[in-house]
Amino acid sequence: MEFEQLKAACLACTKCGLCATRTNVVFGDGAPNAEVMFIGEGPGQHEDEQGLPFVGRSGQLLDRYLEAIGLSRSSNVFIANIVKCRPPQNRDPLPEEWDACLPWLREQFRLIQPKIVVCLGRIAAQRIIRPDFSVTKEHGQWTRKNGVWFTATLHPAALLRSPSKKPEAFEDYVALREKIREVCSRTYPG
Numbered sequence: 001m002e003f004e005q006l007k008a009a010c011l012a013c014t015k016c017g018l019c020a021t022r023t024n025v026v027f028g029d030g031a032p033n034a035e036v037m038f039i040g041e042g043p044g045q046h047e048d049e050q051g052l053p054f055v056g057r058s059g060q061l062l063d064r065y066l067e068a069i070g071l072s073r074s075s076n077v078f079i080a081n082i083v084k085c086r087p088p089q090n091r092d093p094l095p096e097e098w099d100a101c102l103p104w105l106r107e108q109f110r111l112i113q114p115k116i117v118v119c120l121g122r123i124a125a126q127r128i129i130r131p132d133f134s135v136t137k138e139h140g141q142w143t144r145k146n147g148v149w150f151t152a153t154l155h156p157a158a159l160l161r162s163p164s165k166k167p168e169a170f171e172d173y174v175a176l177r178e179k180i181r182e183v184c185s186r187t188y189p190g
């Protein structure tokens with residue numbers, strides 16, 4: 001119930017100027033009891049229109065990777081963005097917009113209590129793992145903070161622009177499957 005209350009409050013949020021130009025708040029999508037959480041930077045046009053994270057072509061690619069390792073938003077992962085409303089013309093969020101929105105992600109994290117966090121793309125990795133994180137060089141590497149495992153992989157939109165990088169991205173998902181087997185107890189039944 002607490003999660004639904006958080007969602008309702010977030011959907012009505014007016015804490016920063018992006019509330020004036022959004023179509024929908026993109027709260028996140030998936031299982032509130034997921035052990036694995038994926039985090040992206042913020043919504044784009046399709047996400048804003050549908051109120052869901054990672055839809056459109058890059059979302060379909062993400063869903064295919066998830067399916068390949070036995071994951072899906074309908075059962076065992078939660079997908080969220082750091083900033084919940086789309087900046088106009090897809091500009092970068094302003095510092096005050098990041099700051100205003102981050103508490104929503106912190107609350108999601110507190111309630112979901114994931115064992116694994118996967119950052120999607122450079123911006124999310126630099127905000128969540130380390131400010132100088134190089135997603136090109138360091139994707140697929142793991143760090144443990146406060147008992148939670150963190151990693152990053154290439155953003156699905158970047159893979160659509162550079163399909164030659166898909167095999168190395170897929171290796172990250174294969175490694176994720178291994179990490180899930182190692183540290184999660186409910187994600188893969190049996």
Ligand code: SF4
Pocket residue numbers: 010013014015016017018019025083084085097100101104
């Ligand atoms: S971007 Fe975040 S803080 Fe700003 S209005 Fe949307 S939900 Fe609220």
